[in-house]
Amino acid sequence: MSILSIRGGRAGGTPTARRAWWPGRAGHGFVAPYVVLLIAFGVVPTGYAIDFAFTDASGRFAGLANFTAAAADFRFASAAAHVALYLLFWLVSLVVLVVGLALLLHNLAARGVGKALRFLYYLPGALAGAASVMVWLFMLDPTVSPAGFLLRAFGLDTFGQVIAPGHLPFVLTAIAFWTGAGGWIVVMYGALNNISPELMEAARIDGAGPWQIARRVQIPLLRKWIVYMVILAFAVGAQLFVEPQLLAQASNGVAGRDYSLNQLSYDFAFQNNDLGTAAAVSVVLLVVTLVVAVVFVVKSGFFDAG
């Protein structure tokens, strides 16, 4: 630092002279701390993951051995299938219901009611993470749940029956939707408010009903925000960990252990002491989610320079 300022002084001392000596000097100063964190917690862990994924326990290059070991593990295919199924349910319900509810709220004449509803839909977002699982453990236990009558109507009398492995995609989708959907409804509602009233009025004069306006005017104009929601929800959903982990804990391992890829990676690392395979699972998950996100981004022209 002192050397830099001395050099700067020699170059003339005025800001203009310093700028000429080192163009972009200030910019570099502003981003330097961020770059340090980016390297330490973005680049290095990624490098670590790749390094471990391709070496064996003694640090020698192992080719794809860790990947084949992961793929050969009986839990891998099912964990991948679980995550894929969960993502399908979660993303479809998110797109259909969030857009649908935002449109319904937007068409509501009573503004006060709409505002209150948006807030109440949004509130469970404060319970993201472990808190939401605590709440849903109770909601899914027929003996204490306020919806116990509903669960029993489906023939589910015990907590164990409710969280049977086959039900988990629905259960996890319900939890994720409960915490996450309200925020997106608020966002979509805001996006709907940005659509010019003249456009809607013109469609109405042309004889379009609310349904047609939604389908031909509002939803196409929401497209970009829907893509944005899907990209972020996909990234969050793919890293599923806390919900099945705590469900597994609460059901004594009946459901949820090694349910998702992140849990499997965690188990490889901390139960089996097999860091190479753990890293291989992380790398697969990272590559797949990144590729999907990039495809979405490119296809939708999302980050087009504006």
Added chain:
Amino acid sequence: MPGPVRALVLTAFLLFFAVPVLWLVLAATKTDDQLVHGNPLSFGSWSALRHNWNALTAYQDDAIFLWLRNSAVYSSLALVITLAVTIPAGYALAMTEFRGRRTLLVATLVVMLMPNATLVVPLFLEINAVHLVGSTWSVVLPYSFYPFGVYLTYIYFGTAVPKELLAAARIDGCSEFGAFRRIALPLAAPVIALVGFFSFVANWTNYFLPYVLLPESDQFPVQVGLGTLLSNVPQFNPTAGTLAVQRPELALATLLAITPVLVVFLFSQRFLVTGMLAGATKG
């Protein structure tokens, strides 16, 4: 959609979103017996609430307060560092020219799309290699790396602050840092609030990272502490020993754990819209 159907749909979702929250609040006022046999949406009693409170705080000598304090320390430290790092970085990306600007922007977008929990296990290996596992900084520093915040700040300055304003300040003899501090920073209040909100909520509710990096119970943030309490509830873990935690105590602990985020949420609806819409409008 006809009015009655719409009302029905909106009410059904209102019940879905609101009843669990209401239930949670009421559950903290009941005994475990009332929880099972009483009306699920009834109020228990103040004495039961006091009893649950005493039982919860007695658990491992005020462990719940220690966990809440840990959460507060981790989230606030991370909040301060995040803002100090993120705001200048986003500003420089939007308002100044320097070598590597485009590369940094692309790297930020890529990392933003990377699911960060996937990096938790590699992060553990890295932090283990520098012998920081179990230290406060092992969670605070990763929390402080917040590319989404950099992106939001970049968008904000790129759209809301004219470059000419800064050029004028420079001509008037302002240094680069002076231009940032006197011109840009006062205009940045909305985006500072926005980044702060997202960062605080994300860090307060994070589970996986502290779960892996902080092995000792007295370092847990409250989210991981909830997991510990859960494993001592006999109904969810038949092998729970003598430290048994009753279900209403778990409900009360959950309420305490979410209170700070709930308070932030009461004021945040506006941030959410402006922030997310800004994030989606320009690239």
